[in-house]
Amino acid sequence: MNPRSLLTLLSVGLVALSPLAQSSAYSADGPAGVWVRDGYALSVAVDGIKLPRFLAYGPNSTLYVSVPKEGKIMACRDTDGDGTYETITTFVEGKAPNTILQGMQWHDGWLWFAQLNSVSKARDPNGDGKADEDVPVLSAEQLPTGARGGHMWRALLIHQGRIYTHVGDQTNATDEPIEASERRKIWSFALDGSDKKLFASGLRNSEKLVVRPGTNEIWGVDHDIDTLAMKLESDKKLGQPITDHNPPAELNHYVEGGFYGHPWLVGKNTPNPNFINDPKLVEYASKATIPEWLMPAHCSANSLTFYTGDKFPRAHGDIFVAQKGGWNATAKVGYCLSRILFEDGHPYGEQKMVNFLKNGTEILGRPVDCIQAPDGSLVFSDDFGSKIYRLKYVGK
Numbered sequence: 495m496n497p498r499s500l501l502t503l504l505s506v507g508l509v510a511l512s513p514l515a516q517s518s519a520y521s522a523d524g525p526a527g528v529w530v531r532d533g534y535a536l537s538v539a540v541d542g543i544k545l546p547r548f549l550a551y552g553p554n555s556t557l558y559v560s561v562p563k564e565g566k567i568m569a570c571r572d573t574d575g576d577g578t579y580e581t582i583t584t585f586v587e588g589k590a591p592n593t594i595l596q597g598m599q600w601h602d603g604w605l606w607f608a609q610l611n612s613v614s615k616a617r618d619p620n621g622d623g624k625a626d627e628d629v630p631v632l633s634a635e636q637l638p639t640g641a642r643g644g645h646m647w648r649a650l651l652i653h654q655g656r657i658y659t660h661v662g663d664q665t666n667a668t669d670e671p672i673e674a675s676e677r678r679k680i681w682s683f684a685l686d687g688s689d690k691k692l693f694a695s696g697l698r699n700s701e702k703l704v705v706r707p708g709t710n711e712i713w714g715v716d717h718d719i720d721t722l723a724m725k726l727e728s729d730k731k732l733g734q735p736i737t738d739h740n741p742p743a744e745l746n747h748y749v750e751g752g753f754y755g756h757p758w759l760v761g762k763n764t765p766n767p768n769f770i771n772d773p774k775l776v777e778y779a780s781k782a783t784i785p786e787w788l789m790p791a792h793c794s795a796n797s798l799t800f801y802t803g804d805k806f807p808r809a810h811g812d813i814f815v816a817q818k819g820g821w822n823a824t825a826k827v828g829y830c831l832s833r834i835l836f837e838d839g840h841p842y843g844e845q846k847m848v849n850f851l852k853n854g855t856e857i858l859g860r861p862v863d864c865i866q867a868p869d870g871s872l873v874f875s876d877d878f879g880s881k882i883y884r885l886k887y888v889g890k
C-alpha cells in the first residue's frame with residue numbers, strides 16, 4: 495500500500511486491525527451468527543429458489559436468477575418495493591440440467607444467457623414473466639469448449655458490440671501449450687456470432703467478467719489452483735503449510751492479447767512448483783500480466799461487481815467480491831462478501847462486509863454472485879442456504 499493510500503484510509507477510518515474488529519450488526523432475517531459490517535444490514539431478498547447462482551437486472555428492476563441444476567432462469571419482482579421479491583416466475587426453462595446456465599446480461603431488450611454449449615437471448619413481449627422468444631446466438635460449433643469436464647462455467651459479457659465468454663481449465667492445472675486448446679482463455683464474438691477472436695489467455699477459471707464503469711476495461715476474478723505443493727508436502731505429519739496459504743486468488747484487469755500466467759505462474763509471477771523445471775518458465779513470466787489485487791488462497795473468489803451507486807459511503811468505484819470458500823485449505827477461508835477499495839482506478843485495500851463463517855468453522859452461507867440493485871443496495875446469491883441476500887447501508 496502506498497503511503498498516500500494508507501493516509502486516506504486512516505483519515506476515513508477504514509483501516510481496522512482485524513477485518514472483524516468492529517462491532518457487528520445482526521439481521522433478524524439472516525441466519526444467526528452471520529457477521530455484517532457495522533453500519534450495514536443484511537436481509538433476505540429472495541427465499542424459495544433452490545441453488546441460485548448468477549444474477550442480472552433487467553427493466554423494471556426485475557432480477558433474473560440462473561438455476562443451473564434445473565436448467566432454468568427465474569424472474570423475481572418486488573412489486574411493493576419493500577426489498578423482498580415476492581413474485582417469482584420461471585422466465586426460461588427446459589434447458590438440460592447442468593449444461594450450466596451461467597453468465598447473464600440484459601442487453602438491447604433481451605436477456606442474453608450462456609450455457610456450456612450455447613449463448614442465447616430471450617424476451618417476454620407479453621410481460622407475463624415467462625419468455626415467449628428464446629433465440630440461439632452462438633452454438634457449440636462456434637463456442638470454445640475443448641470438451642466437457644473441469645471448470646465448465648461460462649462467463650458472459652456484452653460490451654461495445656462484442657460478446658465475451660470464458661471457458662476454464664479442464665483440470666486443476668493442465669500441462670499443455672497455450673495454443674493446444676481453446677480452454678483457459680477469454681474469447682470474443684460479434685453480436686451475430688461471427689468474428690471469433692481470442693481476447694486473453696492464461697486464466698484458470700473466471701466465472702464473471704465486468705466492465706469498470708466509465709472505461710472499457712474488462713475485469714474479473716480468477717480461482718486459485720488447488721493442491722499447489724502437494725508433491726512437496728508428502729510428510730503428512732507436517733500438514734500442508736505451503737498449500738494452505740498459496741496461491742492467492744486473483745483480481746485481474748484483462749486486456750486484449752494479455753496472458754495471465756496459469757498454469758505455470760501464480761500470484762505475482764510466482765512459479766508453480768509443479769512446473770519449476772519448465773524451460774519456458776521465465777519467458778512466460780516476462781509475458782504475464784500480474785493481478786491487480788490478491789485475495790486469500792482458497793477463498794474461491796467467484797464473482798465481482800463494481801459499485802456505481804451513492805448509497806454506500808465512499809464506495810463508488812469499489813469492487814464487491816463473492817467469495818464462496820474452497821475445500822483445499824486446512825482452516826476455512828472465504829465464505830464472505832468482501833469489498834476491494836479503489837483509488838485512481840486501482841485497488842489498495844480489502845475489507846469483509848458479510849462473513850458466513852461462524853467462529854471460523856461453521857459454514858452459514860457460500861456467496862456465488864453479487865450485483866448492485868437499482869436502489870443502490872447490493873444483492874448476492876448463496877447456493878449453500880439457497881437464499882438471495884440484500885446488503886443495505888443503514889448508517890450508525
Ligand SMILES: [Ca+2]
Binds near residue numbers: 573578
Ligand atoms: Ca416486496
Ligand SMILES: [Ca+2]
Binds near residue numbers: 618621622624
Ligand atoms: Ca411471456
Ligand SMILES: [Ca+2]
Binds near residue numbers: 760761785
Ligand atoms: Ca494469474
